[in-house]
Amino acid sequence: MPKARVLLVDDEREFAATLTERLGLRGYEASAAFSAEEAIAAVAASAPDVVLLDLNLPGVRGVELLMSLRQLLPRGEIILLSGHLDLAEKIEGVRIDAFGLLLKPVDMTELTAKIDAAYQKRRTDAPR
Amino acid sequence: MSIHQRFFAGFVLALAGGALVGVLATAELGDAGVPAAAGVLGVLLAAGIGAAHHLAGRISAPLRELEESMHRVAEGDFMAAAPAPTRDAEIASLTSSFTQMRDRLKDTMISLELAVENLHDKQEQLVEVEKLASLGRVAAGVAHEINNPLAVINEKAGLLQDFLGVSGEFKHRERFGALLEGITDSVKRCRAITHRLLGFARRMEVTVEPVELNEEVRRVREYLESDRAAKGVRLELVLADGLPTAHTDRIEFEQVLVNIVKNGIDAVPAGGEITVATRAKNQRWLQIAITDNGPGIPPEQIKRLFEPFFTTKEKGKGTGLGLFVSRGIMKKLGGRILVESAPGRGTTFTLELPVRYVAQEIAGA
Numbered sequence: 001m002p003k004a005r006v007l008l009v010d011d012e013r014e015f016a017a018t019l020t021e022r023l024g025l026r027g028y029e030a031s032a033a034f035s036a037e038e039a040i041a042a043v044a045a046s047a048p049d050v051v052l053l054d055l056n057l058p059g060v061r062g063v064e065l066l067m068s069l070r071q072l073l074p075r076g077e078i079i080l081l082s083g084h085l086d087l088a089e090k091i092e093g094v095r096i097d098a099f100g101l102l103l104k105p106v107d108m109t110e111l112t113a114k115i116d117a118a119y120q121k122r123r124t125d126a127p128r
Numbered sequence: 129m130s131i132h133q134r135f136f137a138g139f140v141l142a143l144a145g146g147a148l149v150g151v152l153a154t155a156e157l158g159d160a161g162v163p164a165a166a167g168v169l170g171v172l173l174a175a176g177i178g179a180a181h182h183l184a185g186r187i188s189a190p191l192r193e194l195e196e197s198m199h200r201v202a203e204g205d206f207m208a209a210a211p212a213p214t215r216d217a218e219i220a221s222l223t224s225s226f227t228q229m230r231d232r233l234k235d236t237m238i239s240l241e242l243a244v245e246n247l248h249d250k251q252e253q254l255v256e257v258e259k260l261a262s263l264g265r266v267a268a269g270v271a272h273e274i275n276n277p278l279a280v281i282n283e284k285a286g287l288l289q290d291f292l293g294v295s296g297e298f299k300h301r302e303r304f305g306a307l308l309e310g311i312t313d314s315v316k317r318c319r320a321i322t323h324r325l326l327g328f329a330r331r332m333e334v335t336v337e338p339v340e341l342n343e344e345v346r347r348v349r350e351y352l353e354s355d356r357a358a359k360g361v362r363l364e365l366v367l368a369d370g371l372p373t374a375h376t377d378r379i380e381f382e383q384v385l386v387n388i389v390k391n392g393i394d395a396v397p398a399g400g401e402i403t404v405a406t407r408a409k410n411q412r413w414l415q416i417a418i419t420d421n422g423p424g425i426p427p428e429q430i431k432r433l434f435e436p437f438f439t440t441k442e443k444g445k446g447t448g449l450g451l452f453v454s455r456g457i458m459k460k461l462g463g464r465i466l467v468e469s470a471p472g473r474g475t476t477f478t479l480e481l482p483v484r485y486v487a488q489e490i491a492g493a
Contacts, residue, residue: 012276012279012280014280014283014284015276015279015280015283018280018283018284018286018287019283021287022283022286022287022290025287025290025294083272083275083276083279084268084271084272084275084326103275103323103326104275104276104278104279105275105278105279105281105282105283105315105319106279106282108286
């Protein structure tokens with residue numbers, strides 16, 4: 001099975017850059033966006049299969065960003081990757097839209113399993 | 129007629145009687161009789177006063193007693209006796225009114241005291257809940273702040289491991305690998321703590337569903353099967369038949385059960401034994417007792433068992449949050465955890481769970 005094209009959205013550059021590199025080593029076509037604007041531009045330009053999204057970006061409401069990305073990316077899966085969970089209620093409201101939620105720091109095996117499952121779903125789902 | 133009027137009337141009547149007799153005597157004796165009459169009058173007057181005094185005494189003694197009793201009641205002595213029975217109907221009625229008043233006052237005082245006590249309990253509970261809630265908020269904040277840099281460490285160390293995996297032989301290669309593993313293992317330990325703290329802060333809400341207690345116990349045994357087998361521990365289930373279906377938060381309750389049974393597995397020596405027993409305490413309460421034949425817990429540690437970060441496990445094995453979180457959950461579910469232990473005699477944790485979850489007064493989240 002070919003590997004997913006993954007976009008990692010996180011303002012924590014050290015984290016995003018390193019994880020991108022690690023995913024690359026594992027055969028994924030991974031890239032990183034460090035802000036909401038960059039994320040929207042990247043999604044519009046390349047329509048990744050899977051987006052790993054941190055909802056705590058400065059200057060933007062995470063839920064709104066999620067909605068925008070979802071509109072831009074009707075056939076991609078979005079996985080929330082967050083450092084904390086007191087967004088639980090907000091996430092509850094949008095859960096239907098997100099493929100899953102992972103808490104940082106995340107185990108690589110767990111992360112790649114989730115990415116693969118999201119990619120699998122995207123490939124088997126009828127176009128939305 | 130009031131007591132005072134009556135008392136006064138008696139006195140006047142006696143005086144009037146004495147005076148009348150004196151006047152009649154004077155008239156009969158004529159002028160010569162004046163001194164004698166005056167003498168008789170004096171005697172009679174004295175007699176009249178004496179009679180009045182006697183009458184007054186018959187009334188005032190019980191009154192004085194009554195007054196004394198009232199003073200004692202006023203000072204809070206509700207056992208103060210009513211005056212002895214008296215022949216006087218009005219004083220008797222007064223005494224009986226006094227007794228009724230005293231008894232009613234006593235009842236009111238007792239229910240007031242109970243209410244105050246209850247209020248204190250509630251207040252303490254509320255303070256406890258508030259403490260937990262604000263601790264939860266602080267914990268969540270700290271956990272979040274730590275998770276982000278921790279994630280960076282995790283990925284950087286992970287990337288180094290990735291590189292190491294594709295590198296050829298070089299000097300200190302093995303050392304390198306071991307050191308990196310030390311880093312990633314420590315990250316895992318931190319992660320266990322922060323994730324637990326976040327879990328604790330997040331889960332203030334309760335999802336109620338029907339729960340078959342015995343099924344839960346069996347499920348938890350399955351979860352822990354690998355831990356159990358690895359240590360060669362025997363895990364016995366003693367499940368009561370016909371338990372009522374509980375209505376509670378299954379996931380939360382399961383977490384408590386897992387925590388405590390897992391603690392038991394950690395506590396017993398290899399080949400040790402753990403028993404999980406279920407029973408209905410009564411119509412409204414279910415009981416689950418988890419007994420291990422481990423070394424037991426010294427009394428001075430029992431007091432601290434439920435404190436956050438208190439652990440007796442070796443470094444890196446426990447977060448010290450398992451029992452703390454478990455107690456929080458049981459409280460939230462309206463139940464509690466009891467512990468009974470003595471060094472050398474094993475330990476029993478008893479979970480008491482209400483059959484029907486009743487929303488707790490939880491402030492904030």
